[in-house]
Amino acid sequence: MQDIEYRSLRQEISWEKLNNLSFKTKSDSSEQICAQDIWNSIEEDPKLQKNKPEFYYQVDPRNQQKILYCPARSKRPHDRAFSLPIGQSETCFCPICEGDTTKVWDIAALSKGHTFINENLYPAVFPLAEETSSRNMASGVHLLQWLSNDHHKDYHNLAWEDILVGLKSLAKIEKLLLQGQKNLEISDWDEKQSLHGYFSIIKNYGITAGCSLSHGHLQMIHSNVFPLRIEQDNVFAQKQEKGFSAFLQEENRRKFCITSYDELVKVYTPFCLKRPLEAIICFCDVSKNYLYQLSLAELSGTAKALREMTEVLLAIMKNEMGLEGAYNLVFHTGPVSGMYIEILPCTQRLGGYENLGMNLCSWRAEESTQMYQKYLENL
Numbered sequence: 001m002q003d004i005e006y007r008s009l010r011q012e013i014s015w016e017k018l019n020n021l022s023f024k025t026k027s028d029s030s031e032q033i034c035a036q037d038i039w040n041s042i043e044e045d046p047k048l049q050k051n052k053p054e055f056y057y058q059v060d061p062r063n064q065q066k067i068l069y070c071p072a073r074s075k076r077p078h079d080r081a082f083s084l085p086i087g088q089s090e091t092c093f094c095p096i097c098e099g100d101t102t103k104v105w106d107i108a109a110l111s112k113g114h115t116f117i118n119e120n121l122y123p124a125v126f127p128l129a130e131e132t133s134s135r136n137m138a139s140g141v142h143l144l145q146w147l148s149n150d151h152h153k154d155y156h157n158l159a160w161e162d163i164l165v166g167l168k169s170l171a172k173i174e175k176l177l178l179q180g181q182k183n184l185e186i187s188d189w190d191e192k193q194s195l196h197g198y199f200s201i202i203k204n205y206g207i208t209a210g211c212s213l214s215h216g217h218l219q220m221i222h223s224n225v226f227p228l229r230i231e232q233d234n235v236f237a238q239k240q241e242k243g244f245s246a247f248l249q250e251e252n253r254r255k256f257c258i259t260s261y262d263e264l265v266k267v268y269t270p271f272c273l274k275r276p277l278e279a280i281i282c283f284c285d286v287s288k289n290y291l292y293q294l295s296l297a298e299l300s301g302t303a304k305a306l307r308e309m310t311e312v313l314l315a316i317m318k319n320e321m322g323l324e325g326a327y328n329l330v331f332h333t334g335p336v337s338g339m340y341i342e343i344l345p346c347t348q349r350l351g352g353y354e355n356l357g358m359n360l361c362s363w364r365a366e367e368s369t370q371m372y373q374k375y376l377e378n379l
Helices: 015-021 035-044 046-050 071-075 078-082 160-180 228-240 244-252 296-319 365-377
Strands: 104-109 114-119 140-146 198-205 217-223 257-261 265-268 279-283 327-332 340-345
Touching: 015 104, 015 114, 035 046, 035 140, 035 160, 104 160, 114 160, 140 160, 160 198, 160 217, 160 296, 228 244, 228 327, 244 265, 244 279, 244 340, 257 296, 257 365, 265 296, 279 296, 296 327, 296 340, 296 365
Parallel strands: none
Antiparallel strands: 104 114, 114 140, 140 217, 198 217, 198 327, 257 265, 265 279, 279 340, 327 340
């Protein structure tokens, strides 16, 4: 580790650098940005072309899992720095704070600073030069949302009002790409809305959850690749005649409800808990499948849930389990008959049995629910 260069960390990316990176239309109005602008810019960017992934992807015939091949991601210079212990990684170079990043497509003001969306320098998908109907050919764009220009801000320590600002930006870019990108075929399950492709949102926090940069962010992919978990949600909804969110709320309404926000957004421990502290953010109105369909009140409830649940999750992992905080957020949007958000903490290592499809969980769902409630009461 002696060859790793340390330098004094800039705490945030400046407004001047953000503004310089921002995409400018001919009229210099960000309101006129369209989906095609984003796709064209990414396709023509020489930095992104150098790091573009393979277009062909594989499918595991046993379970239909999609595998995208992205050789350039193994060369990310910040991976090694972030693999250091927390105390050291905080003093390592942050390319985002330095302004050494890609074109910015959306900037929104927070109570202090800004949240912004830009292109992923090491994309998992890339626009195909020409529209193709070839099987197993991936085409799309890979974006990032930085929760704040402040390096040390994340869901667990941002004001919920600032998280709400970020969710509004996410919803705006989600709608823009799904409704405006004509290079992708119309999703066959939702022809009435003329939505093009699939839009996935995830967040990795912490080393063991797959996070390569400690500056708080989410990832978005808009592509023609139908994620397996969303496909499974769709199959479940067709068989049960209700989505998993509705199913969870009906089955677990009293026993495993952790907390509620204005009776619009509720957080549950799944009765089929696979590892301690898993939780699911559900929406009482199960007719909503996308962020952009949520009302302001529902988005506000989501922001409050993300703020409180991540704060108490990290506290429980540290105080009760002696673990470094790490989790994934997975937004289940699309043909799911009621969107929901999974909170998947790294509280238990996956072993051989888990890879066989048989999870060995050290906590019962009741214990996980009660632990969350105990910590939430003390916020």
